[in-house]
Amino acid sequence: MRKDIYLKREIIYSVIFIIIGMVALISFIIGFEKPMMLGIAVGFTPTGVGMLLIYHKAEKHPELSKNLKLEKEERNIYINSKAGHTAFWVSYWYIVIASVFSNVIDVSMQRFTIFTLIVMPIIYFLFVAIYHRKY
Numbered sequence: 001m002r003k004d005i006y007l008k009r010e011i012i013y014s015v016i017f018i019i020i021g022m023v024a025l026i027s028f029i030i031g032f033e034k035p036m037m038l039g040i041a042v043g044f045t046p047t048g049v050g051m052l053l054i055y056h057k058a059e060k061h062p063e064l065s066k067n068l069k070l071e072k073e074e075r076n077i078y079i080n081s082k083a084g085h086t087a088f089w090v091s092y093w094y095i096v097i098a099s100v101f102s103n104v105i106d107v108s109m110q111r112f113t114i115f116t117l118i119v120m121p122i123i124y125f126l127f128v129a130i131y132h133r134k135y
Contacts (some may be wrong), residue, residue, distance in 0.1 A: 003060075007055050007058055010051065010055045011055050013051065014047075014049075015048065017044045017045075017047050018044070018048035018049060018050070018052065020040070020044045021041050021042075021043070021045030021048055022045065023039075024041040024044065026038070028041055072085045077133055079132055080128060083124060083128040083130075084124060086127045087123045087124035087127050090123050090127075091116075091120050094119070095116065113131070
């Protein structure tokens with residue numbers, strides 16, 4: 001895929017993320033489903049702004065554009081796919097075991113969810129690092 005088409009498509013995606021985040025923020029301000037809209041706004045807006053900055057800068061700097069091209073290299077796609085697969089199953093069994101022992105361990109659902117949301121990316125990036133060394 002040509003670099004300019006790829007960058008323009010990614011910029012469009014980042015703008016869509018920002019729009020979704022802004023709509024959720026407006027919904028939060030007017031009081032509609034406050035906790036959920038805050039979470040959506042906090043998730044989508046910074047992600048969209050970060051993507052927009054990265055891809056907009058990549059249009060002007062060829063060295064950053066080269067790094068983005070390496071991201072789509074077949075080896076890296078394979079490693080990320082394999083790491084995602086393994087991290088999914090580790091996270092799945094973690095949740096199954098936590099559900100089985102939920103009567104024994106007295107932890108609120110909110111704390112369990114926050115802990116899980118922190119642990120899952122750590123597991124994924126750990127497997128990415130392991131598979132980069134392996135392959």
